[in-house]
Amino acid sequence: MPVLPFTSPAAHAADAQGAAGGVAIASPTPLPTAQINGVVWDQKIVGNTVYAVGEFSSARPAGSAQGQNEVPRSNAMAYDITTGALLDWAPTTNGVIYSIDASKDGKTLYLGGNFTSLNGESTFRLGAVNASDGKRVNLGISPNTEVRDVQVSPDGGTLYFSGAFTQVNNKARYRVAAVSLPSLTLTEFAPRVGRGLVRTVTVAPDGSRVAIGGSFRDVGGSSHPGLAILGSDGAVQSTNINSVVRNSGTYAAIFSLKSDSQGLYGVAYSQEGSFEGLFRASWSTGDLDYMADCHGDTYDLFPAGGVVYVAGHPHDCRNIGGFGDTAPTSYYNALAYVNGRTGTVQRNHARGYTDYSGQPATTALQNFRPNFIVGRYTGMGQATWTVEGNDKYVVYGGEFVGVNKKGQQGLVRFAIDSTEVPPQGEGDDNGGHDGRKGDRHDGRKGGKGGKGGHDGRRGDGRDNRDDDWNDWWDRGGRHGDWNDWWGRGGWNDWWNRGWGWR
Numbered sequence: 001m002p003v004l005p006f007t008s009p010a011a012h013a014a015d016a017q018g019a020a021g022g023v024a025i026a027s028p029t030p031l032p033t034a035q036i037n038g039v040v041w042d043q044k045i046v047g048n049t050v051y052a053v054g055e056f057s058s059a060r061p062a063g064s065a066q067g068q069n070e071v072p073r074s075n076a077m078a079y080d081i082t083t084g085a086l087l088d089w090a091p092t093t094n095g096v097i098y099s100i101d102a103s104k105d106g107k108t109l110y111l112g113g114n115f116t117s118l119n120g121e122s123t124f125r126l127g128a129v130n131a132s133d134g135k136r137v138n139l140g141i142s143p144n145t146e147v148r149d150v151q152v153s154p155d156g157g158t159l160y161f162s163g164a165f166t167q168v169n170n171k172a173r174y175r176v177a178a179v180s181l182p183s184l185t186l187t188e189f190a191p192r193v194g195r196g197l198v199r200t201v202t203v204a205p206d207g208s209r210v211a212i213g214g215s216f217r218d219v220g221g222s223s224h225p226g227l228a229i230l231g232s233d234g235a236v237q238s239t240n241i242n243s244v245v246r247n248s249g250t251y252a253a254i255f256s257l258k259s260d261s262q263g264l265y266g267v268a269y270s271q272e273g274s275f276e277g278l279f280r281a282s283w284s285t286g287d288l289d290y291m292a293d294c295h296g297d298t299y300d301l302f303p304a305g306g307v308v309y310v311a312g313h314p315h316d317c318r319n320i321g322g323f324g325d326t327a328p329t330s331y332y333n334a335l336a337y338v339n340g341r342t343g344t345v346q347r348n349h350a351r352g353y354t355d356y357s358g359q360p361a362t363t364a365l366q367n368f369r370p371n372f373i374v375g376r377y378t379g380m381g382q383a384t385w386t387v388e389g390n391d392k393y394v395v396y397g398g399e400f401v402g403v404n405k406k407g408q409q410g411l412v413r414f415a416i417d418s419t420e421v422p423p424q425g426e427g428d429d430n431g432g433h434d435g436r437k438g439d440r441h442d443g444r445k446g447g448k449g450g451k452g453g454h455d456g457r458r459g460d461g462r463d464n465r466d467d468d469w470n471d472w473w474d475r476g477g478r479h480g481d482w483n484d485w486w487g488r489g490g491w492n493d494w495w496n497r498g499w500g501w502r
Contacts, residue, residue, distance in 0.1 A: 023306035032062035034079035034086035036410040040397030053097035091134035104156025112147030162198035191234040194218035213254030269297035311384035322364040333372040333383035375399030
């Protein structure tokens with residue numbers, strides 16, 4: 001599963017059947033952007049500022065090589081989205097930050113991760129800082145283990161957070177909880193999520209429903225593998241998509257969820273689960289609107305009107321009429337899809353994958369396919385982990401060290417073209433072969449990743465023993481590949497101790 005450090009896009013054009021009109025798509029040409037020396041797990045845009053969090057110790061301007069013009073940054077930094085210039089905002093933590101979100105007024109930023117200190121003050125895994133100067137804001141909420149995601153409700157009154165915890169402020173809360181921001185007290189939102197990890201949480205635009213995703217197997221004793229829609233009181237609601245997408249357990253999970261007026265979006269990875277791509281579902285019924293049945297794990301998404309951008313390593317979209325696998329394998333670490341149904345999923349012919357033929361499908365666009373050079377920081381051979389944006393820019397974060405054959409580490413931005421173009425999909429299954437052989441991966445699928453591999457070199461002493469070790473695996477990979485990275489048998493250390501399973 002580790003991959004060699006270059007991916008190359010396809011250059012095939014064909015109209016996406018069923019996609020009406022034009023869409024504004026980001027240019028694949030990267031813009032100069034501030035850089036970091038580790039991995040970015042999440043981003044939040046407030047006005048013209050991009051706040052980035054993860055695991056890193058320094059930042060530097062665009063165009064500077066690692067070790068040059070660096071300034072200290074402790075797992076959090078910011079840059080100007082219009083210029084790419086590094087900003088002075090620099091709170092510090094003693095452990096990884098996995099997630100960031102902003103208050104409704106944009107003045108406060110909420111951080112979730114595996115740290116015990118924020119700006120030198122005791123803060124256990126969930127904290128808050130000023131967006132203006134990074135100074136610590138008192139929150140007073142302490143989960144007993146790591147937080148993987150934070151999400152402020154649309155009305156700004158509630159902070160939802162998820163992870164592996166079983167207690168918050170000494171009260172039972174099983175992997176997801178909520179705080180009333182006006183009173184800074186825990187709410188009664190307390191669904192009992194079964195063993196596993198809640199990686200992601202999001203809220204419907206009207207605040208009436210909350211969706212959670214991860215590797216868990218059930219909620220409240222009912223089977224909702226990896227995905228559940230809940231009422232604001234925590235009661236399970238209709239989640240009909242579970243009959244199609246069932247990702248949970250040791251080797252599969254829903255990795256990220258997002259929400260807008262068009263629906264609930266999710267992305268997934270799978271070794272034993274059912275799905276590795278993008279989907280959109282109805283908030284009210286839980287029914288599937290469409291799916292991008294592309295093979296290759298997907299880690300994050302950003303819905304932008306008529307387009308959805310994703311981060312991950314898709315490598316085979318033949319089931320929705322797109323590019324196919326190559327030999328060696330080509331990975332696409334940034335892709336865009338039509339945000340709507342364009343047809344139906346075709347019969348699956350790839351060994352070991354679920355057949356979704358007949359399900360509503362969308363189309364992978366060929367207009368946006370930048371080339372990323374994968375990084376080595378996490379040891380998982382990945383490039384992108386997070387994608388966000390606004391009406392003018394799309395921004396990616398991760399552990400990549402270059403884009404389009406130029407050095408660019410950890411962060412990059414792309415401008416959205418205001419001129420609408422016809423949405424172009426794939427007309428054949430050549431899978432991205434453009435005749436070049438030297439810039440391909442070696443055929444070993446990329447390792448799984450976690451918002452979360454490095455969750456314990458600091459903070460409360462966790463040592464990367466996530467129950468969700470499935471993050472580090474990918475279908476079709478050879479067991480022997482891992483020996484190149486961890487040593488024979490070494491990967492068992494990442495899951496046998498199973499601290500997250502309760």
